[in-house]
Structure formats: structure tokens, C-alpha cells
Amino acid sequence: MQNELLLMMPGPVPMPERVINAMSRQAINHRGEEFGGVYADCVRALKPFFGTKNEVFLLSGSGTAGMEAAIGNVGVGRKIVSLVNGKFGERLAEIGGRYGDITAIESEWGHPLRLDALAEALENGAEVVTMVHNETSAGILNPAAEVGKLARKHDALFIMDGITSIGGENVAADEWGADIAIVGSQKCLAAPAGLSAVSVSERAWERLSEKRPYYLDLKAYRKAASKKPMETPYTPAVPLFFAFREACLIAEEEGLENRIARHRKLADAVRAAAAAWGLDLLPVSDALHSPSNTATAILYPDGISDSDLRSGVKKTGIQIAGGQDRLKGKIFRIGTMGAVGTYEVLATLTAVQGTLQKLGYTPAADGVSAALEVLV
DSSP, X not given: OTXXXXXXXXXXXXXXXXXXXXXXXXXXXXXSHHHHHHHHHHHHHHHHHHTOOSEEEEESSOHHHHHHHHHHHHOTTSEEEEEESSHHHHHHHHHHHHHSEEEEEEOOTTSOOOHHHHHHHHHTTOXXXXXXXXXXXXXXXXXXXXXXXXXXXXXXXXXXXXXXXXXXXXXOHHHHTOSEEEEETTSTTOOOSSOEEEEEOHHHHHTOOSSOOSTTXXXXXXXXXXXXXXXXXXXOOHHHHHHHHHHHHHHHHHOHHHHHHHHHHHHHHHHHHHHHHTOOBSSOOOSSOEEOSSEEEEEOOTTOOHHHHHHHHHTTTEEOEEXXXXXXXXXXXXXXXXXXXXXXXXXXXXXXHHHHHHTTOXXXXXHXXXXXXXXX
16 A cells, blocks of 8 residues: 555545445346345345344435435425535425425534424424434534434334444434434445435335436335346446455454444544643534544644645545535544554554644643554
């Protein structure tokens, strides 16, 4: 990897060699036994990561395709309430506005969701609730269980974006009442970008909209998946399915609990480094909201520009992320998701600390040593 950037972002993430190699093969018939077996392996492996016994389908489209599939299949003409405290919550609201009567309940990005306003909207007849479980744009983990409980109390469908939490954080879609949950391939599962997967509850099937997207029609995916061998309704991105299966098998081999613990430990190390440097995290925590364990958002100190820090770190062969939209220039983000470990995190923190010092910022203490205390 001498000439390759180490991606320490909230996705895409570095991929294991097994995943990369899985794509390097001749084309196959996507209506045959071999592809059906690949698809079935992915679904079997994914269900524990979703925390679901519901049907799971793979879409040849990124996480945003999964978002649109969720809303477009159950939200047409319905009252949709979207909880927004970051870029991707905002995206769900924008998609909701294409299909239904949208109400966006906005918080400042990185701040707790307004659950009281959600309860009021549900009492006023909201039929669908959308929420991002792990809002990496602001580095905050949102309370899916509480949102799901409110939705069920008012018999509303709950769409949960788990794009950056499934496979790296505890997710219990069935227990939380998530009627449709979504994951993206290039995040915690460390596969190539371009696939998403959705789980669908019986309640969601019972409330399918009559007019649904053509390519993202979940009823069509259900019909195709029921065949033997399993199929997709339209031509899938076959090489990505091979890679995704390998990524799922690697995650299975590690074990869900071990994988979650690794993600949390790596994030703890990054948070320890930030504290040692004297830098604050963006998200505002409370009893229900906490910092993300797959992407840490750190506020810039005065006098340090986003372009200078990230370009300096990039010169060391490592790429971290900046803020998006209204957070641009205010934060930098370090991803701890997928297949990365102690080596990658320590290398990243060393590069960030060195670049901060080069740019004239004097850390309060040695962040790398603080991270090492967590990791070893």
C-alpha cells in the first residue's frame, strides 16, 4: 500500500485483500445457482448485524438508493416526519419531500433530536418516521430504541438509516421496531461502494404504497428473492456482490460482539487523543445521545484551517474527512469503521498531531500516548 492513501474517513474505508480479490473473476450468469448462493450467503450473514429476522434484500445502488427504496415504497402520499441533526437526516427529509407530506424536525447538527416534537407530530397524525441512527456528518449516535418506541405507540412506520452503524455498532432492528433498516456496503462492513441492503418488516409489507419506484420496488425484489435460486429483479452489480459476500464472511468470522467492541475501542482511542490535545468533540451528549463509535467529529481550534490540516495529513499518506455543508471548516472527522485496527488509528493520530504542531497549534498533551493507553 506504499502508493495508496490510507482512508480514515467515514467511508469508503480500506478493504481487506480477500474482498478486493473476490471481484477479480470472470462474469457469471446472474440468474444461476452460483449467484443465488452468493446472494443467499449475504442475506444469511447480514441478518444478525441488522438484529432482524425480517427479509433482507440487496440493492445495486449506494446507501442513498436504500434510503429512497425505503421511503418510496411506504411513504407515497403519507405524512412523513423526519428527525434531522445532520447531513444525512436532512437527506432523508429531502427524499421524503419527493414522495409524501414531509415535516422535518430539525436540531442543530450534532445536537440531540427533539423527541418531544416527534411525539407531537405523531399525535397529529404522522404515519412514517425517519431517523439516522449514526449521523457521521456530526459524529453523533442517535436513540433508535426511543424513536422506534414512539413510532409504535402511534402505529407509525419507522425507517432507520443504519448505513454507518450496522456491522460496527449494536443494532437491534426488530427489538427497536425498525420497519425498514438500511446499510451501505462501503462503511462498517468494509466492502466496495455501490451496494445497499434493506430489511423489511411485515408491517411495512402491509402498508406498501400502490405507486412505487420502478427500479427500487421492494415488492419486485421480494418476488425475485423468493425464486430458487435467489435472484434480483434487475441485473445486479455482480462483482460487488462477490466482494460484499467476502466482507460479510470476514465480519462473521470476527464475530458481532468482537467487531462492535473493536469499533468502540478504536473510537475511544481517538476521543482520548482529542481530549489530550485540548480539542472538543462536536456532538452534544445526553442520556440518550452519545458520540459515534464509527466516526469522531472534532472541532477545530482557532487559527487552524480545514484545508491546511487535511492536506498536511494527506501528505503523510492518510486521508481524513472535513465537515459537510454547514459544518465545513468547523470540524475534521476520523473514521474508525470497517477493517481498520490499532496500527491505522495510531498512524492517523500521529499524522494529525504532527500536522497540528506544524501549523502552530500546541496540544495540551500527547494525544498519541493517550490513545495508546486505550489501545494496548
